[in-house]
Amino acid sequence: MSSQLRAQIVKELLSTLRDPRSRFILIGPPMLQLFVFSYAATLDVRNVDIAVLDLDRGAAALELVQQVENADFVDRLERVSSLAQLGDRIDRQQALVGLHIASGFSRDAVAGRPAKVQMLLDGRRANTAQIAASYLAGIARQLSVEIMDDGAPQTVMPQTVMPQTVVRHWFNPNLTYSWFIVPSLSGILAMFISLLVTALSIARERELGTFDQLLVSPATSFEIIVAKTVPALMVGSLLALLMVAAGVFVFGIPFTGSLGLLVASLLLFILSIVGLGLMLSAVCQTQQQAILGTFSIGIPLILISGFATPVENMPSVLQALAELSPLKHYLVIVQGSFLKALPPSEVFANAWPMAVIAAVTLSMAVIFVQRRLQ
Amino acid sequence: MDTAVEIRGLVKRFDDLEALASINADVLVGTLTGLVGPDGAGKTTLMRIMAALMAPTEGTVQLAGFDVVRDADHIHVVTGYMPQRFGLYEDLSVLENLELYASLRGLRGGERSATFDRLLAFTRLGPFTRRLAGQLSGGMKQKLGLACALMARPRVLLLDEPSVGVDPVSRQDLWRMVGELTEEGMAVVWSTAYLDEAERCDSVLLLDGGQLLFDGPPRDLTGRLVGRSLRVSGLGDNRREFLATALDHAAVCDGVIQGSGVRLVLAEEGGTSAVLAEEGGTSADVSAGETNRVAVEKLCAAHGAQLVTVEPRFEDAFIDLLGGGPEGRSAIAERFGDVALDGDVAVSCRDLSKHFGTFVATDKVSFDVQRGEIFGLLGPNGAGKSTTFKMLCGLLKPTSGDAQVVGVDLRTAANTAKLRLGYMAQKFSLYGLLSVRQNLEFFSGVYGLSGANRRQRIQEMIETFGLERFLDASPDLLPLGFKQRLALACALMHRPPVLFLDEPTSGVDPITRREFWTHINGLVRRGVTVLVTTHFMDEAEYCDRVALMYQARLIALDSPDALKASAASTEHPEPTMEQAFITLVEAQLVEAQLAEVQLAATQATPPGVAA
Numbered sequence: 001m002s003s004q005l006r007a008q009i010v011k012e013l014l015s016t017l018r019d020p021r022s023r024f025i026l027i028g029p030p031m032l033q034l035f036v037f038s039y040a041a042t043l044d045v046r047n048v049d050i051a052v053l054d055l056d057r058g059a060a061a062l063e064l065v066q067q068v069e070n071a072d073f074v075d076r077l078e079r080v081s082s083l084a085q086l087g088d089r090i091d092r093q094q095a096l097v098g099l100h101i102a103s104g105f106s107r108d109a110v111a112g113r114p115a116k117v118q119m120l121l122d123g124r125r126a127n128t129a130q131i132a133a134s135y136l137a138g139i140a141r142q143l144s145v146e147i148m149d150d151g152a153p154q155t156v157m158p159q160t161v162m163p164q165t166v167v168r169h170w171f172n173p174n175l176t177y178s179w180f181i182v183p184s185l186s187g188i189l190a191m192f193i194s195l196l197v198t199a200l201s202i203a204r205e206r207e208l209g210t211f212d213q214l215l216v217s218p219a220t221s222f223e224i225i226v227a228k229t230v231p232a233l234m235v236g237s238l239l240a241l242l243m244v245a246a247g248v249f250v251f252g253i254p255f256t257g258s259l260g261l262l263v264a265s266l267l268l269f270i271l272s273i274v275g276l277g278l279m280l281s282a283v284c285q286t287q288q289q290a291i292l293g294t295f296s297i298g299i300p301l302i303l304i305s306g307f308a309t310p311v312e313n314m315p316s317v318l319q320a321l322a323e324l325s326p327l328k329h330y331l332v333i334v335q336g337s338f339l340k341a342l343p344p345s346e347v348f349a350n351a352w353p354m355a356v357i358a359a360v361t362l363s364m365a366v367i368f369v370q371r372r373l374q
Numbered sequence: 375m376d377t378a379v380e381i382r383g384l385v386k387r388f389d390d391l392e393a394l395a396s397i398n399a400d401v402l403v404g405t406l407t408g409l410v411g412p413d414g415a416g417k418t419t420l421m422r423i424m425a426a427l428m429a430p431t432e433g434t435v436q437l438a439g440f441d442v443v444r445d446a447d448h449i450h451v452v453t454g455y456m457p458q459r460f461g462l463y464e465d466l467s468v469l470e471n472l473e474l475y476a477s478l479r480g481l482r483g484g485e486r487s488a489t490f491d492r493l494l495a496f497t498r499l500g501p502f503t504r505r506l507a508g509q510l511s512g513g514m515k516q517k518l519g520l521a522c523a524l525m526a527r528p529r530v531l532l533l534d535e536p537s538v539g540v541d542p543v544s545r546q547d548l549w550r551m552v553g554e555l556t557e558e559g560m561a562v563v564w565s566t567a568y569l570d571e572a573e574r575c576d577s578v579l580l581l582d583g584g585q586l587l588f589d590g591p592p593r594d595l596t597g598r599l600v601g602r603s604l605r606v607s608g609l610g611d612n613r614r615e616f617l618a619t620a621l622d623h624a625a626v627c628d629g630v631i632q633g634s635g636v637r638l639v640l641a642e643e644g645g646t647s648a649v650l651a652e653e654g655g656t657s658a659d660v661s662a663g664e665t666n667r668v669a670v671e672k673l674c675a676a677h678g679a680q681l682v683t684v685e686p687r688f689e690d691a692f693i694d695l696l697g698g699g700p701e702g703r704s705a706i707a708e709r710f711g712d713v714a715l716d717g718d719v720a721v722s723c724r725d726l727s728k729h730f731g732t733f734v735a736t737d738k739v740s741f742d743v744q745r746g747e748i749f750g751l752l753g754p755n756g757a758g759k760s761t762t763f764k765m766l767c768g769l770l771k772p773t774s775g776d777a778q779v780v781g782v783d784l785r786t787a788a789n790t791a792k793l794r795l796g797y798m799a800q801k802f803s804l805y806g807l808l809s810v811r812q813n814l815e816f817f818s819g820v821y822g823l824s825g826a827n828r829r830q831r832i833q834e835m836i837e838t839f840g841l842e843r844f845l846d847a848s849p850d851l852l853p854l855g856f857k858q859r860l861a862l863a864c865a866l867m868h869r870p871p872v873l874f875l876d877e878p879t880s881g882v883d884p885i886t887r888r889e890f891w892t893h894i895n896g897l898v899r900r901g902v903t904v905l906v907t908t909h910f911m912d913e914a915e916y917c918d919r920v921a922l923m924y925q926a927r928l929i930a931l932d933s934p935d936a937l938k939a940s941a942a943s944t945e946h947p948e949p950t951m952e953q954a955f956i957t958l959v960e961a962q963l964v965e966a967q968l969a970e971v972q973l974a975a976t977q978a979t980p981p982g983v984a985a
Contacts, residue, residue, distance in 0.1 A: 003828075007819020015807040209803035216767050216797040216874075217820045218789040 004219060008227035016197060016231040026197070026235050027242070030189040034243050037185055038178045038251065045131040047075040051095035053086045054079065058106020060115065060143075067139050068099070073132065086120065096122050097132050109144070179253045183334045184307050186243030187269070191301065191327055194236030194270050196294050198277025201228045202369070203290035221369040225362060229274050236270040237263075247338065257337030261347045265333045268354040272326040275361025282368035301325050306332075326354045376403040378530050378561030379424060383433035386419050386584075393419045395584045396433070401530070401563055401577075406556050408575030408592070409565035410688075412883030414854060415581040417565040418458070421534045424563070425455040438529045454528035458535050460519030464508030468499055468518055471507050475522040493521040496551060501971050512756055513544020520551065531555060531562045537571065541754035541924070542911070542956045549574060569689040569884065570912060570952070580692065582883070587695055592688055599639065599686035599694060602627075604670065607635040608679045614895040616677050621702025621892070623673060625666035628690060628699040630888065631895070632915045633935035639690045640666040641698065689884060689912075700889040705838040706866060707896025713871040717781060720745045720872050720903035721766060725775035728761050735761040737926040738775065743905055748898055750917035751907040752955075758926040759907045760800070760876060766905065767797060767874050779872060793821060796870035800877040802861035806850040810841055810860060813849055814867070821868035835863040855886035862893065873897065875906040879913065891916055911952040922958060930958050 017023050050068060054061050069077040078095065080086050089095040098120035108115035119136060121129040205211035214224065244262070247253045280297060284290040302308070304318060305327040311319055322328045329350040336342030379401035386394040394416045401407045409417050422428040423435055426442040426449035434441060440448040462471055472493070476486050494500040497517040502510070507518060516536055523531065533552070537545050552562050556576070564575065572578045573592050580588035580595070588595050609616050617636045620626045628639040643665060674681045693699050721743035728736040736758045743749040751759040764770040766777045768784030776783060782791045804813050814832045823831055836842055839859040844852055849860055858878070865873065875894075879887045894904055894916070906917065914920045915934050922930040922937070930937055934951060941954035949957070 002822075003819050003824040004822055007816050010819070011805065011808065011812070011816040014812055015805060018807060018809075018812075208806065209799050209801045210805055212764075212769050212799055213797060213803045214820075215769055216784075216792060216795060217817075218792045218822060219820050220789050 002223075005223050005226065008219060008223055009230050012201070012227045012231050013234075015201075016235065026193060027239060030193055030239055031242065031246070033189060034182065034185050034246060035250075038182050045128050045135070046073055048073050048097065048128075048132045049076045049078070049095045050074055050097050050099060051078045051080050051086055051089040052099045052101070053081070053083060054101045055103045056101045056105040057103075058109075060106040060109040061101045064101070064117070064140065064143055065099075067143060068136065071135065071139060073135055090120055090122050093122065093124075096125060096129055097136065099136070115144075178251050179339060180335070182243070182247040182251050182253060183338045184331055186240050186247065187327060187330045187334050188302055188305075188307065189243065190236045190240035190266075190270065191273050192294070192298055193239055194232045194273045195277045195280075195298055196291070197232040197235060198228060198274050199280045199284070199290040199294045200287055201232075202278065202281035203284040203287045206284075207286050221366045224369055225278055225366045228278060229271070229362070232274045232277065233267070233270050236273065237266055240266050240270070244334070253338050255338055256341035258344065258347070259337075261344060261351075262333065262337045265330060265347060265351045265354065268351055268358055269326050269330040272354050272358035272361055275358055275363075275365055276326075278365035279361055279368055282365055301327050304328065323353065324357065326357050329354050377401070378403045378438060379563070380436040381420075381424075381433070382435075384420075384423065384430050384435060385432035386416075386423065386428070387431045393584050394423075394430075397586045399579055399586060399589050401561050403529075403561050404556055404559045405576040406552055406562045406564060406574075408572045408578045409563055409581065410569060410572040410575075410578055411567070411581035413567055414583070414883075416584045417567075417581055418534055420581070421455075421457075421532055421563070421565055424530075425453055425532050426450060427455075451526065452529045453532055454523035454526065454530070455532045456516075456519050456523040456534060456536060458538065460515070460522065462507045462515060462519060462522070465506060467504050467506055468510070469503040471518060472503075472521060472525075475525050479526045481525065489525065493524060496524075496554070497521045498547070511541070511544070512754070513540040513547065516540050516544065516548060517551070520548070524555075529560065531560055533562065533564045535565055535567065537566060537568065538755075541757070541959070542952050543959055546956065568910070569692055570687070570950070572688045578688075580695075582696065587692075595691040595695075596686040596688055599691050601667075601683060602640040602642070602694075603684050603686040603690050604638045604640065605632065605635050605682050605684045606638060606674055606679045607682070609635060609677060612677060614899055616679065617895065618702035618704075618892070620670070620673060621699065623669070625669040625673075628693040628888070629702070630891070630915065633933065633938065635935075637684070638670065639686075639694060640670060642694070693884060693888075696885060699885060700892060702892060704893040704896030706835075706863075706893055707900055709834060709838070710866075710869060710897060710900045710902070713869070713901035718745050719743065719781075721749070721777075721779050721905055723762075723766060723775065723777040726762060726765055726772050726777055727774045728758075728765060728770060729773045734926050736765065736772075739921075739923070739928045740775075741921055741928065741931055743903060744918075745903055746898060746901050747918040748894065748904045748906065748916060750914050750920040751905070751923060752909070752911070752914045752917075752920050753923035754909055757923040759923050762923070763874065763876055763905070763907050767795060768792075793868060794871050796865040796868070796873040798861050798865040798873075798875050798878055800880060802849075802857045804849040804857070804861060804864065806848050808848075809846050810849055810852070811845040813860065813864060814841075817864040818867045823868060831867055835867065839863050854882055855889075858882055858886060858890060862890070866897075871902060873902055873904045875904065877907055877909065879908065879910065887913075911950070911955060914951050922955060924959050924962065927962075929962060 016026075052065055052068070054065055065077070065079075068074060078089065080089060083100065086098040086100060090098050100118035100120065102116070102118070105115050105117065117140065119133055121133055123129070202211065205214065241263070244255075248255050276297060277294070280293045281290055284293055304311075304314075304322045304325050306322065307327075311322045311328065314322065332350045333342060333347055336346060377400045381397050381399045384394055384397040385392070397420070409420060411417055419428065423430050423442060424437055426437075426446040429443055434443075436442070437449055438452045440452065442449055463474065466474065472490055476489065481489055494503065497520065499514065499517055499521065502514065507515065510518065520533070520536070536548055540548065552564065556562050564571070566572070572580070573596070575592060577590060578588065578592045578595070579586060606616065613631055613634065613636050617629050617631055620636065620638055621629050625641055626638050627641040630637050671681055719742045722741070724740050726736055726739045727734070739758075739762055751763060753759045761770060765772045766779060768779075768787075771785060780791070780794050784791065784795070805816065808816065811832075814835060818828045818831055836845070839856075839862070841856070841860060841863070844856060849857055852860065862878075873894075879890055882890070898904060908914065917934060919931065919933055920937060921928055930940075932940070937958070938949050938951065938954045941949045941957035943949075943957070946953050
């Protein structure tokens with residue numbers, strides 16, 4: 001390595017890591033976010049408040065209300081005495097779901113006629129309410145089977161004997177949400193930090209005037225980019241690995257894939273992000289622009305990656321675009337390495353696009369630095 | 375005379391830093407008081423306390439009878455304050471800015487239009503009322519700022535560095551306006567880092583490092599030096615060598631290059647320098663019973679030079695007050711070794727132009743810089759010198775024309791060509807996140823030094839510039855003088871034969887400026903070529919040749935003496951560099967203003983209305 005390049009790498013490492021506070025800021029808050037998000041961002045519905053208006057007061061209605069009251073996802077069940085009260089509870093967000101059991105419910109149930117319950121959902125919290133509704137439907141279905149078993153003869157009610165579907169979730173049998181979110185977050189948070197570190201690096205030098213100093217020196221654009229790649233690659237990879245370790249040892253997520261392949265893919269992933277960050281940094285005049293740029297690139301990368309919504313559900317244009325997001329490829333690898341022992345062929349299928357993206361973005365960054373002259 | 379501002383025992387501390395140390399002073403009604411001192415002397419702090427924008431730590435300040443702490447609201451009514459960057463709204467026109475400030479001051483109806491007429495006539499901004507403030511020149515912006523500050527007919531006008539970024543011609547205009555205001559009985563405080571401006575004030579408060587060094591008419595201070603300011607001429611090409619020798623002489627307290635000659639200030643008879651001489655070292659310089667004058671006369675005779683007594687300047691007095699300038703030898707230049715460069719032309723440009731959109735920053739500039747000379751690019755802020763400079767060292771792409779350094783275009787040349795270039799930027803661009811030692815290591819490494827050679831050069835720089843104390847500190851925390859030394863050390867590490875210096879002394883006190891020029895003079899004697907930009911008119915005197923830039927164009931190129939001689943008139947038989955500049959610009963300015971007035975007149979006619 002030439003002394004010029006070595007001097008530059010040392011300078012970049014010192015600029016990023018010399019100050020203990022900035023070292024902490026690069027590692028501390030992202031780790032904290034991992035834990036906070038893992039517990040907070042969950043699609044499981046818990047602690048639901050329910051209001052019940054039971055005008056039937058028969059045995060079947062009582063059974064239904066009791067089963068709902070004792071369900072895991074229900075926090076509080078309030079019995080109200082009028083339809084107006086039921087509406088009021090939902091209005092004031094004291095209940096997410098209102099159950100209205102009309103009189104005649106038990107009679108219909110015992111007689112084997114379709115017994116109906118009205119469910120009122122809070123549309124302001126549509127997602128949670130939908131999920132809670134499906135849980136409630138499950139309870140009702142279960143109850144109808146029980147009533148049929150020890151109640152009316154089956155021959156009378158053929159129409160209520162519906163085929164029972166039992167869903168079994170492979171790889172994550174209990175559907176533990178953190179098993180899905182922790183590996184994804186390790187990629188997302190490492191991406192944001194690498195993007196920010198690199199996006200700021202040239203912009204900061206430009207703002208302080210040291211970039212001019214660098215440009216009049218014999219340092220080449222290639223050396224400048226190589227030197228600026230090193231600290232971000234170190235910080236980003238270390239952070240991602242720490243999070244993977246937290247996934248295994250703290251969250252107890254089974255790691256079934258190959259660690260070696262994951263590390264190799266991780267390096268490619270961070271390199272492609274570093275290239276993006278440096279491209280951005282080369283065109284920004286100030287650090288403020290660089291920070292805004294980081295968000296306007298980072299957020300779409302996440303939205304399109306398949307983390308929040310499956311890529312398969314997107315319009316075909318966006319699906320094509322998603323292939324350009326390094327995060328999309330890395331998420332496939334990291335999620336697969338954790339839960340489903342992703343075979344090397346699949347790792348490779350997702351690694352080469354990242355290698356191409358890294359090669360393109362880093363070359364573009366070199367060209368952008370060369371073309372910085374107005 | 376009435377007192378407008380009364381300052382008693384004023385102290386201002388920021389944490390541990392004492393920005394102002396027990397200041398006692400008065401500002402009188404109807405006078406122009408200069409608040410003079412180098413950057414960081416405490417001028418702005420004192421201004422802000424007087425404007426009731428900051429509270430003193432100790433002591434009191436009374437302004438027009440109101441206490442700045444208790445009666446802050448009254449202070450804002452009776453003062454007009456123009457900060458360094460006046461709050462003009464760049465997207466509003468001149469008239470809209472005036473209307474905004476009039477509304478803030480509660481001026482309405484007939485009173486408002488009368489005030490506008492008066493202020494527009496006073497500032498001569500009448501033809502430009504429709505122009506956006508952002509499109510005004512630096513000087514016109516300051517005049518508009520002044521007009522806004524004068525809106526409420528203040529009794530005390532506080533102007534914080536009003537002449538920064540203003541070309542010499544507009545500066546004249548500002549002085550005229552301030553003169554009229556003081557005649558009307560207003561008390562005006564004008565703060566400035568330019569020591570030559572002090573001589574034009576009725577009274578001066580000289581600040582340095584928070585201390586009030588002098589309070590009184592500037593003549594009282596320069597009067598102490600009568601007979602001690604000398605000019606030595608007839609030195610030919612030896613003036614830098616002579617200056618170095620003279621500065622080391624015990625009889626000399628201060629000296630600078632002035633065009634083809636040297637300006638010296640004699641040490642006070644029986645003063646500190648003479649005492650020093652007795653203690654040894656240079657005792658041989660001044661024989662017993664010999665006055666300093668006689669000693670210097672002998673020195674001149676030895677060099678075949680002539681000596682004349684000249685009028686003392688305020689800056690001479692300032693340096694004398696601080697106990698004299700630095701010594702004349704540059705340790706770094708002595709270790710530098712002679713520089714060999716092929717060819718006689720170190721830097722050249724032909725028809726160099728740069729356009730930013732419709733704005734022309736540099737317009738067809740051509741010149742050659744000879745090997746081993748100090749070449750100055752001189753002009754007010756915005757004249758295009760920085761743009762030209764950046765194109766020369768390959769940081770900006772010319773719109774047309776070409777620029778070469780040592781025969782190559784730095785934009786396209788191999789990177790090894792850049793080894794021959796040393797560069798020191800306006801803001802002393804050092805890495806604040808790295809320590810002083812790490813900065814030295816980085817710059818030596820990036821210029822390809824390694825091993826023992828690298829360690830030796832770093833050690834050399836540390837010793838020469840006295841950086842030991844600061845090795846582990848961040849450059850951001852260094853005193854300005856040391857920051858400048860470190861920047862120079864980093865630029866010289868690879869011993870470049872060509873040195874580019876962009877405003878190297880802006881914001882630096884006169885002592886540090888002298889030390890800096892001692893190094894530069896020493897390097898030039900080793901054959902180094904120096905290209906320097908500056909907006910200090912007097913600094914042009916250090917150069918062998920000066921290119922004067924004004925409004926993107928090169929308006930004159932010659933030696934400082936020749937430029938001054940060309941501007942000599944019966945009114946100014948011996949013009950200063952600034953007067954020479956004004957004379958040279960005026961001819962061009964008449965044309966330009968004529969064009970502007972015509973343009974403004976056509977803009978003022980609404981479209982579609984037949985003339």
